[in-house]
Amino acid sequence: MRKKARFHSLKKIKVRQDWSRWTLYNLSRLKPPNLASKTYFQQKWTAKSDTRAYHGEQVREKQWKRMFRRNLPAVVSMNYQYLARYDGSEQAAGRGAGADTTPGKDNRPENPPRTPYMQMAYYPLERRLDTAIFRALFSSSVRQARQFVVHGLVKVNGKKMVYPGYMLNPGDMFQVEPESVMFATGAPKHQSGRARRTERSLAQKRAEEREGKILKSMAPTKVPLLAEEAAAAPPDAKSDAPPTEKELKKNLQSLMEEADAALAEDVGAKDKQKLRDFRKAVRKALSLWRSSSTTTTLATLEQQLSFLKSQFASKNPSPPSLSTSGADPSPTTPSPDSETSLSPEQQTKLAAAFKRLKEEAEYTFKWGKRDPTKPYATPWRPRDYMSAFAFIPRYLEVNQKVCAAVYLRHPVARPGLAEVPTPFGYETGQLAFNWYLKRR
Missing domain, CATH: 1.20.120 (Four Helix Bundle (Hemerythrin (Met), subunit A))
Structure with missing residues (x-):
């Protein structure tokens, strides 16, 4: 088992997929990659090392290389009014003759945002069952989600699933035992x-x-005695x-x-x-x-x-x-x-x-009452530092009451948005994608 002092290093910044004070501190220390004093190879290797410490660090490198895909899913937002009025030939009209299109004309954006394709480099890992459990806020770390799956506490489409690397398909529903979710996301009784x-x-x-x-x-x-009895009784008389x-x-x-x-x-x-x-x-x-x-x-x-x-x-x-x-x-x-x-x-x-x-x-105690048999604090309260990581991606539909979620679709890249949650900037994701792209 890894030691916390090494797994959450404060000297060498490594952001992990968990809710801890070390991860929150390292997130505040993240900086853009150094493009001046390092060679292109060193930049790519550093970006790959930093991103792999966060994305799928529980997966072996060889296994991840087999999962890597150079084709990144993306969608383009299209204006239906513009498509109904034009057939696309107007974009090439007047080229070479000095005719230019005016920005903002015909409901076209002046400065369309860029689509961060290379931020989707690790999208295959988002299909894994353990990663989806962590994204749905059913566990405080990916390793804890992996433990839930191995221990038989997770069901996929109503059947027990004990393989953390199970790749979810659109429409799959997974459910975790509510007691385990309360233990994972609740504050512990004793911390130190x-x-x-x-x-x-x-x-x-x-x-x-x-x-x-x-x-x-x-x-x-x-x-209390009656008036007659109180009057008749001596002062020191006991009832x-x-x-x-x-x-x-x-x-x-x-x-x-x-x-x-x-x-x-x-x-x-x-x-x-x-x-x-x-x-x-x-x-x-x-x-x-x-x-x-x-x-x-x-x-x-x-x-x-x-x-x-x-x-x-x-x-x-x-x-x-x-x-x-x-x-x-x-x-x-x-x-x-x-x-x-x-x-x-x-x-x-x-x-x-x-x-x-x-x-x-x-009967056992309900919500809001103290229960000595529970390993988490009762009445239940959220785990420390949970609010900084409480985010559910768009491709998941979560029901916190029954601790179940549906994997709606695969994550995609949109103009100005990549649906794979990551703490790293666009340059770091681009360098990491280029590292694996060349070595394939």
Whole structure:
């Protein structure tokens, strides 16, 4: 495997097909070829070396020479009004007799732009599958696109394609796994040792803040008393009434969110196992709602809340038994005189809330939420330096929602425009084309 220090050389300018800070820096240092102090052979060889470092550097030189074509595709924009009025004989009228045509007459441009034919020297490489994936912004480099193809993550016309050098034909559709595209174009979670240390310190501070919030949220809540009871009760009297439906729902939501956020941080393996046990206990407590009475369910949830508090406060993560002492886990009908009994309407609302919380805990996270299982940063954000390279050529039709693209046609040269994306000027492309043209 090549080293980055050599692959992205800062002493010898080499522009690569990737989204990196070294490539962006080398792009700012590009200069026109030196035509004064070098021979014509040296100029051609230098242009060939610079352009080959960018166009198809993953392809061997012999393989590229077999792909090289001296016939370059191009199109000419034609004015239909002019063609309908004249048949072409007017262009030779009066020649040799002093009659000249007036520029700008009959809808003809005064200074038509030149067609950069020789900028199309590397157009056969644009048909390659790995290059097309990179041009469609499905990968951060051509080598990464090649890796996607070899690993079987790319389909062409609905069939798996494992050959990076497959030459696309007009109308071919290729698709990349969306998860791989999000990994390739998304910002990584950790970029360097310094960034990891900074993120670890910030995660530790956030964990301490969350621990304080969790301990505060798990404090026993008081149910407001009636006016007569409040007047008759002593000032230091404590209420033993169970939490209401809204309070219980709010506590469970906050606990689940804090646990998910803690799992997304860079914490140790033991702490992650403790948090996973915590979530498992909450899920099990939620699943007991339909199979147990209201009294048993509330008692179990209270026991789980105290267990969660001990998970963060102590070093012994041994979960207590789900069955409460003195409570029968079998489904029973609560007594109407029971202090913890709820009305049928409240029970229905609480069951629906528990079901929704259970579904949110079991299913994976959607866009915009933190997911510790993803190798890229969540919520998703673009990779660094991506904006400088976000360009899709005309011969591709890309659908970013399904990570698929269609190869419409081969790239062509137009007046003033070559459809092969390249960072090099016209002189460099001309010298590189002449190098391969003479050696054929």
